[in-house]
Amino acid sequence: MNVRDNRSDWTELAVPVGSPSSTGMNEMRPVVQRFVLHWGEMGARWGINRTVAQVHALLFLAERPLNADDITGALAVARSNVSTSLKELAGWDLVKTVHIMGDRRDHFETLHDPWEMFRRVMAERRRREFDPTAVELAACVAQAQAENEPEAVRDRLQRMRAFFVSMGAAHDALKDVPPTILAKTLSAGAAVRRLFGG
Amino acid sequence: MNVRDNRSDWTELAVPVGSPSSTGMNEMRPVVQRFVLHWGEMGARWGINRTVAQVHALLFLAERPLNADDITGALAVARSNVSTSLKELAGWDLVKTVHIMGDRRDHFETLHDPWEMFRRVMAERRRREFDPTAVELAACVAQAQAENEPEAVRDRLQRMRAFFVSMGAAHDALKDVPPTILAKTLSAGAAVRRLFGG
DNA sequence: CTGTTGTTTCTGTCTGTACAGAAACAACAG
DNA sequence: CTGTTGTTTCTGTACAGACAGAAACAACAG
Numbered sequence: 001m002n003v004r005d006n007r008s009d010w011t012e013l014a015v016p017v018g019s020p021s022s023t024g025m026n027e028m029r030p031v032v033q034r035f036v037l038h039w040g041e042m043g044a045r046w047g048i049n050r051t052v053a054q055v056h057a058l059l060f061l062a063e064r065p066l067n068a069d070d071i072t073g074a075l076a077v078a079r080s081n082v083s084t085s086l087k088e089l090a091g092w093d094l095v096k097t098v099h100i101m102g103d104r105r106d107h108f109e110t111l112h113d114p115w116e117m118f119r120r121v122m123a124e125r126r127r128r129e130f131d132p133t134a135v136e137l138a139a140c141v142a143q144a145q146a147e148n149e150p151e152a153v154r155d156r157l158q159r160m161r162a163f164f165v166s167m168g169a170a171h172d173a174l175k176d177v178p179p180t181i182l183a184k185t186l187s188a189g190a191a192v193r194r195l196f197g198g
Numbered sequence: 199m200n201v202r203d204n205r206s207d208w209t210e211l212a213v214p215v216g217s218p219s220s221t222g223m224n225e226m227r228p229v230v231q232r233f234v235l236h237w238g239e240m241g242a243r244w245g246i247n248r249t250v251a252q253v254h255a256l257l258f259l260a261e262r263p264l265n266a267d268d269i270t271g272a273l274a275v276a277r278s279n280v281s282t283s284l285k286e287l288a289g290w291d292l293v294k295t296v297h298i299m300g301d302r303r304d305h306f307e308t309l310h311d312p313w314e315m316f317r318r319v320m321a322e323r324r325r326r327e328f329d330p331t332a333v334e335l336a337a338c339v340a341q342a343q344a345e346n347e348p349e350a351v352r353d354r355l356q357r358m359r360a361f362f363v364s365m366g367a368a369h370d371a372l373k374d375v376p377p378t379i380l381a382k383t384l385s386a387g388a389a390v391r392r393l394f395g396g
Numbered sequence: 397c398t399g400t401t402g403t404t405t406c407t408g409t410c411t412g413t414a415c416a417g418a419a420a421c422a423a424c425a426g
Numbered sequence: 427c428t429g430t431t432g433t434t435t436c437t438g439t440a441c442a443g444a445c446a447g448a449a450a451c452a453a454c455a456g
Contacts, residue, residue, distance in 0.1 A: 013351075031342045035355065038334050045327055047243050051414080060358075063350045068432075078416045083433060104425070105431060112354055114361035129243055136236050144229045152261045153211075156310055157233065160258075163312035163381075170384040177394040183361075185394055186368040195393050196375040196383055247444075266402075276446045281403060302455070303401060 013062060013074065026073035032061050036075070051077055052085045056094060056110060065098045065107035093120045115179030126171055134168060137161040211260060211272065224271035230259055234273070249275055250283045254292060254308060263296045263305035291318045313377030324369055332366060335359040 013032045028036060036057040043053025054075055059066060066074075071082045086108055089095040094117060095110045111117050141161050144154045174182070185191060211230045226234065234255040241251025252273055257264060264272075269280045284306055287293040292315060293308045309315050339359050342352045372380070383389055 029345070029347070031338055031345060031347055031351070031355070034334075034341070035338050038331065038338075042327065042331055045245050047245050049414080061351050061354055063348060079432095080417075080434080081415060087433085112357070114358050118361070129240065133236065133240055136232075140229055140233050140236075143232070147227070147229060149227070149229055150261060153229070153259050156259055157229070159310070160312050163316070166381050166385045170390065173384075173390040174394065181394055183364050186371075187364045191393060192368065192371040195389060196372065196379055249444075277402095278404080278447075279445060285403085 013058070026070070028058075028074050032058070035061060049085070049088065051075070051081055052088050055082065055085045056089055059089075059095060059108060059110040060112065062109070065100065065109040067103075067105045067107050069105075071108075092124050113179060115183055119175065119179065122171065123175060126168075130164070130168070130171075134161070134164040137164055211256070224268070226256075226272055230256070233259060247283070247286065249273070249279055250286050253280065253283045254287055257287075257293060257306060257308040258310065260307070263298065263307040265301075265303045265305050267303075269306075290322050311377060313381055317373065317377065320369065321373060324366075328362070328366070328369075332359070332362040335362055 013028050014026045027033075036054050039057035039060075040050040040054040043056075044050045055071055058071060058074055062070075068079060068082050068086065071086075072079045075082070086095060089110070090097075095108050097106045098109055100107055111120075137157065137160055141154070141157045144157050149157075211226050212224045225231075234252050237255035237258075238248045238252040241254075242248045253269055256269060256272055260268075266277060266280050266284065269284075270277045273280070284293060287308070288295075293306050295304045296307055298305055309318075335355065335358055339352070339355045342355050
């Protein structure tokens, strides 16, 4: 009994044909495919690996936790890449590993709440990119001072730094607001406008 | 008199050595270089072409409008790419062309207010990427309905769509708030927390 | 007209990244 | 032990994007 024969019958997101294609690929149904492809493109535009984003999209629509072979079959990518992508998603805190009784394989699932997803992605991007840039900016401000840069240069670096400080504060103020509150408050809109004197 | 001889003495951001290097390259001073390089990296991470981001960074620190040759000299990239990058930045509404008396060449300058920069980038990204995705999601929701996708799939697409609608509303509520107000309100933080019941 | 300036387009090249596929390895169940 | 599962690493390849440099072109000043 080899791996191919042992893969689970994964029909939830698959086209309901008689049997899987000879390639071992498990075709996704049209909407699923559409969403997965678009999500992949969007991710790529924002600096997320296309395949990683596709894996995420697939898990987002999956009705049950999928194992690596399910994903390999659906997306038709090498298993090694699925493994890497899952690890990457775990690094973003977007997937978790679950286990199913009687099955030794790892299964993966992702959040189904877009707000919570957004929150975690923001937190990670902040940690990885925003904070280091803020540090770099502070260093630039100091260096500009030390090296007697002209007033204008020092001023602009300082403004940029201040901007980063403010954005950091904004993130701090919002990062722990429960998604449901965020959604309601933002959807209403009026309160937000009022706060900002609109 | 060729182009090289005709280029302006561009010393504001340059290392104050006796003469420009034989390559025609105009070396930036350390802080400027540091900022330009870092900005380039950040841009690349967020899907902005590295060179485009570098041109932007250079203009951000420049004390006067620069012409294409200034930029070519400072960044040591081909003139054609500078031209393309400037056009790209113009497309983001981040640079404008200005003219200097007695000089036929175009000169370029960028905003010096990070808040306003941010506002414009957000507006553009929304137009280019967010809105189309929102449309796509609406289509996915409709298609999922039409093709009798399982409840779970329809529900998740719908949630994602709702998320995009809310984010759009949030952007609408904030996009026209004057940067100064935004900065003050966000920096304070307390009001924001209050609004969201923190 | 000629020289300057700027844009656009083309070609070739280079580089980084993604990726497949294989292999080695580790962990573990039975 | 053997077979399964999963991760990691390696090699080679393929592709997309970035880029330089040349060339053609347009606009315009003098």
